[in-house]
Amino acid sequence: MSDKPVRIAVDVMGGDYAPVEVVKGSIEAIKQGGIEIILVGPLDTIKAELNKYDVSSLNITSVQADEFIKEGEPPALALRQKRNATILIATKLVKDGRADAVVTAGPTGAQVASALTILGCAEGMERPVVGGPVLGFAPNTIVMDYGGNVDCKPYHLLNFATVGCVYARKLLNISNPTVAILSIGSEEGKGNDLVKQSWPLFKKSGLNFIGNAEGHDIVAGKANVIVCDGFVGNTLLKYSEGLGVAISKWLKVVLSGKLPDEVIGKMQHDLFTKIAGADNIGGAPLLGINGVSMVMHGRSKAPQFVGAIMQAKAVVEAKLIETINTELLKMKQHMESAKD
């Protein structure tokens, strides 16, 4: 941990509730201490938002960027056409050493494209990975990848495991994280081709590989790092969130009149944390990128921005990205051996 404040570049125009909730969350986060905020967006918009608060004593600066990428725009094309897009300018601040991390709730495709082109991928990675503890029920279990890395090969899963183990050590303080491959049977030989082909690679990896984990094993926290194709991980994440919404509504219906509203409200909140914890943290770092870029839900509001900004601070202070990139480099030769 360093005494120097962590400098967070925040994309003011990213997300469904930009700029209002973005600026609100940034101000709430800065009050927690240890950070500087660099708001990136149209200066007049930023000024109008900041005028709503007393920010005289807060370490907030602004950087002009008068374009932004909307949800649904083809990322590559949009970024070529909008050289002044907030996500590009904010990511460049990280590249240039003027910020330690970028935080955005803007379109993930544009964020990933910006991170890839400006910061670049870590050695041995082709695309960034997203993952972390998904469930409050299993706070020490990381599922990776829950981003969109689909049609994975065995060496991708090994990548995920390598990254996940660093995450577990650095952010969850687990010294020798256990690793499992998500499958549909617990024994060796059970699963699809990807799982079966990954086993020999994992066995020889030097990781603390404990075999397969099934869907219910995620909930039970059978391993610290459970790897899967990003199609499966992303589906599980969204399924969990959908269940969180549905169960929360159900609790309200069933308990109304039986318990005070505030008790029900707290239960709803707690339940959501238990089964859709990722949503609660606010943001997750793109892993396998040469820099800190925090990905968020488009529907994030101020509390999620606080969460993402404070998570960015933790990621920077833990030197998560640097350590991941070192470990990926160590694993590189073993991974290469798995490619055709």
Place this chain on the structure above:
Amino acid sequence: MSDKPVRIAVDVMGGDYAPVEVVKGSIEAIKQGGIEIILVGPLDTIKAELNKYDVSSLNITSVQADEFIKEGEPPALALRQKRNATILIATKLVKDGRADAVVTAGPTGAQVASALTILGCAEGMERPVVGGPVLGFAPNTIVMDYGGNVDCKPYHLLNFATVGCVYARKLLNISNPTVAILSIGSEEGKGNDLVKQSWPLFKKSGLNFIGNAEGHDIVAGKANVIVCDGFVGNTLLKYSEGLGVAISKWLKVVLSGKLPDEVIGKMQHDLFTKIAGADNIGGAPLLGINGVSMVMHGRSKAPQFVGAIMQAKAVVEAKLIETINTELLKMKQHMESAKD
């Protein structure tokens, strides 16, 4: 619907709680009317169990089978060595027209192998499919395949959709079921190779195809039939069950002292139905097989046997299997066009 009772062959030795819970459940089921039970197992074991009840007025017969397959035995080998295994004898009763359906909580691998060799696959199917409404939150949404059909090709997904639509029409009374492909983005072009390659096939299928559905869309019931690779479906199913157990325990802890125990107990039960509904029905038919064979969880107890037996009755009376096989035949040419 026919007035003739439906004849159910029950594998007395299948499942973790066999034979006690199997026989108990069979007797409870028969009291609901409209069925005959044929208990298949060692006659002395059956007799000992039946002696615990007054069964004099019940339509129960027994068929001798003095071997059975244990969980973990390699199915093909075990079935070759144990010609008198309960699952084989029970499945043969269906083949020979002496029973309308077989119900077992024994190892699924052995059951599938028995169904494949004795009853045979429907035209156009390579392996049976398992699916049905998974969630009480979305009772009109069928996820298919949640069995173990992994590494699927596009024509497999079309198979699942064809089967699922018949299920929706026959058992859920939905006249023109909507069909979606599970993916990680809602628009065309989002997803993995399987999803992308399946789109053209689905568009031309004549099915009521509405595009992609994401994880949360399963919970929201976006389509009546949502198809996916069996690896994903099975993982979702087990994940749901794991969450059901965890949330149920959490409810107990949070609500204890606040509400009477019986209210909490009912909530736990209802919650489980909401998020792990498949477990509640008790059993699901293997679809794409020339006969009715109900698959169950190994940990099933009497209520699940009642559920599976009554579900078997519904499947037989709806002529589900015959209709599926007719529809598969109609779709065959279109599916063949998708094979290399």
